[in-house]
Amino acid sequence: MSCPSVGRTLRPCRRPSLCLLLLLVFLLLSLVALVVRLRTPPSEHRLSANTSQAVRRHHFYDSDHSFNLRFTSNSDSTDSSADSPSCRLSTCLDIGRCSSSSPLRIHIYPWIDSSSAETNWSPLFASIVEIISKSVYFESNPNKACLFLNTVWDTLDRDPLSADFQKPSAVMTTSQPLLGGRNHLVFNLYSGSWxxxxxxxxxxxDPNYGNGIQEILAKGIRVKTSQSESLFRPLFDISFPLFPRDHPLHGPPVRPPLPPTPPAPPTRFIGRRRRRQHLLVFKGKRYVYGIGSETRNSLHFLREDEDVRILTTCRHGKRWQDLKDDKCDEDDAQYAAHDFQTLMRNATFCLVPRGRRLSSFRFLESLAVGCIPVLLSNEYVLPFADVIDWSSCVVRGDERLLLQIPETLRQFSDNHVLRMRRHCRHLYDQFFSSVDRIVFTALSSIESRLLPHSRFPDFVLNADTLSTQFLTTQWLFGNRNLNPTLYSSRRLYSNETLRIVAVVSVDSNRDSPALSRLLYRTIIPLLSSETIAEIAIVLPEKGVSLPPLVVHSSRIRLHRNVSSFAAVVPDDDDNNTDAVLYLSSQSLLTKEEIQFAVGVWRSFPERVVGFEARNHFYSSAKQxxxxxxxxxxxxxxxxxxxSxxxxxxxxASVDSSSSECQSLSLAFISSHFSRLAPLKVGQRKHVTNSSNDRSFSALSARRDCFDGLIRSYGYIPFIGSRLRLDPLLFLDSVDKRRKKYLQMESI
Structure with a gap:
């Protein structure tokens, strides 16, 4: 078989008219391509030629109601100093300064009092500086610090149209950052402008800002909102949530109780499936032109469904009246007739489209009411995505497939919806309910990158059980002496013996013989209880005659002149103490009451369990x-x-010289961390046979301590309750000789 000849000549065209037509079409297409290339701006030539740059396409309605397309890249969207895509922990951070600092140590410089007139900070930036300076993350010595926060430049709000925009000052031109801008934090909520x-x-x-800020922006860790996937530096930057200026700093604000609000509309029942009144809701601005209009100006297409409520308004900016369309008047009328909080509380899903920037206030607002957010922002990096598992809470929609969203949401089962709503509320309470929690979550996320050996388990951070919430909150606030297995089901809900230490505080105001009898009566039930591993007796400086039983027992330890309850129990891992039972020398608890209280605490290990409950109230007369x-x-x-x-x-408690203040301090800390009310256990009679707590000095000391704790925490974390666990409620018809607690009926 011979091979075909390679040097064969081409055949002539048998149909010259067809060949001529094809040649003309080819020449015409080449001419069109040449004209388009000549009319294309040089910046777009550079974008199409350089494939290594991230190209971003923005569709938007222009002021003349025409639909346009704009291309931007990393280099065109920012100053060259702030664009450092190569920054990683190994290139823009001195990790050696952070090798031995746990929790993360942050130095704030130059130190300026936030109340000083020399500062021109925004209120939120001043709050962030104050939160870090009063936390365990603060380090006054710059040589021992891992990260730095420069207070000369307020980077939080960088929109010139905002009232909080910081203008240049004389000190900025001479200020230079430490370490050439490395190891610095850059907090930012708003960047760019119209x-x-x-x-x-x-x-x-502006040259009046100086060159120091350029070094910080280029090499610092950006803790920033509205970060896109193309400009986000993984494992270096932190995606920050967008929150309003009046967001609580530490918790709900301290204000008088509001009058009762009318009940919300009832939940609709569809067959046996329990659903909220609306499937999907949104209330917000509808941009008729500019950035973000391609998404928000298309939301009206979703109104055709009965269970979807979309309320928009055109009232935004200064030119909205000149550029409004035919639908604006009708939309404004419906927009003003509905309350957004009521809509969200009666909706299963809340639409969260992007605004002018990638993030929106609607994200945290929907999480706060347990409404599942449906995110419409394709390039948006979710807040703290390397710490929080958003897959069980957020539904990410595609801006290009807007009309498919309602039908997709209807496919979620009821059980899946309930789990997502519960997890959304948990994430908000745990990480986003206050400014200090948001800041501490960002710092904990950075610490987990720098110190991976001390990283808190992700399953504990994302679990919505009560015990893990308690541990996670303490971890965010800087407590590193935690054992994640402290409240594990293997230990607390098994037959393993718990170690509980009883601390008995001796009152020195009584005479020694009477005090000795009371102390003997208090210790006898503790020695006979199997759940009490050790008894610590706190004695005053004066001499007290102790019963022989106290002196010779190996389970009793004596302490004198102790300033706080925490100093009595050793704080080490080998001690393995689960809880502490506090008693006074005048307590009248029996063995059965103590064992029942221990059983209650074992079922609710994240709460404080006590017998003597008190309440707080608002005095209208004293305001x-x-x-x-x-x-x-x-x-x-x-x-x-x-208790x-x-x-x-x-x-986590603090030292206090007053017993009244110690009680309130423990109550504040427990409610602040767990966000749960304490548990009251019923007893046979009053815990003590003394009325010293009603004396004027005791009431005055308690009031002063309460006011001081409110100033320290910034709010009142107490949560009211009416639940009382009484042993009489657990009686049954079983013969008491077969029970574990033989004298339960006599309590």
């Missing part, structure tokens, strides 16, 4: 909050006398 809203345009190009010393059905905290306190709460 009409481009460039992501990394921090508006520091202030006060604490009550009366026994009422409603209570919000329990006294330390006769069981988890060891994790005790480790």
């Amino acid at each position: 009409p481009e809203y460039r992501e990394l345009d921090f508006q520091f190009s 202030r909050f006060e604490v009550s010393n009366r026994w009422t059905n409603r209570f919000s905290w329990v006294s330390s006398d006769g 069981i306190v988890p060891m994790a709460v005790l480790r």
